[in-house]
Amino acid sequence: MRGRLIHGFLLGCAAMALMAGCGLMPDRSGGDPAVGKPESMEPLRQQAREVLTRYDEAIQDAGGEPRFAPIGGLxxxxxxxxxxxxxxxxxxxxxxxxxxxxxxxxxxxxxxxxxxxxxxxxxxxxxxxxxxxxxxxxxxxxxxxxxxxxxxxxxxxxxxxxxxxxxxxxxxxxxxxxxxxxxxxxxAVADQAVGAVNRPSWDPSKALGAHAIQSASTTRGGRELAVTFYGSAGPASEPCGADYAAEAVESAEAVVVIVTGRARGSAQVCPAIAASRTERVQLDRPLGERVVLEMQQGVPVQVTIIG
Missing domain, CATH: 2.40.128 (Lipocalin)
Incomplete structure (x- = not known):
């Protein structure tokens, strides 16, 4: 598989974390109930492309050899x-x-x-x-x-x-x-087997509008990728609920999944409690040995291969 050495672990928001502090609060401005509206997606797609570029450049700098991807401190x-x-x-x-x-x-x-x-x-x-x-x-x-x-x-x-x-x-x-x-x-693994991805400095403004995925799963040879993330507990048809949409941006070495959410109805006060949610996205081709990166800091997430 292809991967990169990760210095430190991106700490995700726990299930009881404040949603506003993790970029998890969906848009409750009312109006059009659609999620992932085209005019709002392009900045997120550009951010995803930048994440893929950093990852692909790191692969090239290390000679492109297969390597495993640790998650967390070494x-x-x-x-x-x-x-x-x-x-x-x-x-x-x-x-x-x-x-x-x-x-x-x-x-x-x-x-x-x-x-x-x-x-x-x-x-x-x-x-x-x-x-x-x-x-x-x-x-x-x-x-x-x-x-x-x-x-x-x-x-x-x-x-x-x-x-x-x-x-x-x-x-x-x-x-x-x-x-x-x-x-x-x-x-004890040598550098040519595990390289390094330089993460950008944390910028809270870039977290707004997209959710950091926590993990992913797919079938061997399948093109559907399921991703988990923290969001509202219920769908948008319920009070304080939200609907979500996922979109994949791909390269030869990695996949970034953009998850966006939108609530229906007018603004209201909701408890700041996050729940684990899942969305699915279709890839252009099977994941294979590519990594799945969360888009806020560009680090790999754990992937489960089913079957």
Whole structure:
């Protein structure tokens, strides 16, 4: 499958989140009950095309080779920091880490990514030192006056992470640190197997009028794609309900689904409670190994293949 390494996870709105804060409140201005009106869709289509362009350029920069798509952070932690090591969390988050001794190389050139459905992919591995460099580079911010956290050893292990096509067991380096029983982990897969998509800065204005999809599903070889998102609990025929429409914008490497909503009737005060909704859209061709991207920050969402 084709995918990209995602630095951090786009935090979706929870089911009880304030709808206005997540761009989920449908238009209740009344009038034409249609959703996805042509004159209002073109700016959203342009935004979707920009998301696809960033993704396609990232694929090209990495040589276009097949790769898997993790969803979420690639640094993990086993155990909780002891009270005496309370500042270690800040050290890790800012990348204030050093190796106290030379770290091992990969015991073999490749490792295996294994999905729950039995699919596997061989991937090249990083050395423990190279993976630690990436762990440090993922840090942000400063740690004033911190004495760097010392890594005292590493061993190759496995961990389960979420990927675009579901949970997978992946190779990770597991690091011991000085003065603690906590172990840090970092994905051990080399850069040519997982690249990086640079997400744009968060712009709340771009969230208005479209809903961030949470997941997608399709059948093997099918052209219909179902997407889930948070919206009004009921249809527009009910008080505080809304109707939704979905439209796909596609490229050779990815699909972006635009979900828009509109309520019927006049404005009214409604509870700010979101419910999981589903819409379906027809693709120009089966999804195949393309990824599905949410359009607000351009990160992959999990896709379930049925059948």
């Amino acid at each position: 640094t993990g932690q086993l155990g909780d920091w002891e009270p005496r090591n309370g500042d270690n969390k800040l050290k890790v988050s800012t990348g204030s880490i050093v190796a106290a001794e030379p770290l091992p190389g990969a015991p073999a050139p490749t490792g295996t990514v294994a999905w729950q459905d039995g699919r596997e992919r061989e991937v090249p591995l990083l050395s423990a030192g190279a993976a630690l460099d990436r762990l440090k580079a993922a840090g942000a911010g400063e740690c004033p006056g911190c004495v760097p956290l010392k890594v005292t050893g590493a061993r190759l292990a496995t961990a389960r992470i979420l990927t675009m096509f579901g949970p997978a067991t992946v190779p990770v380096w597991e690091y011991t640190v000085e003065g603690s029983k906590v172990r840090l982990t970092r994905l």
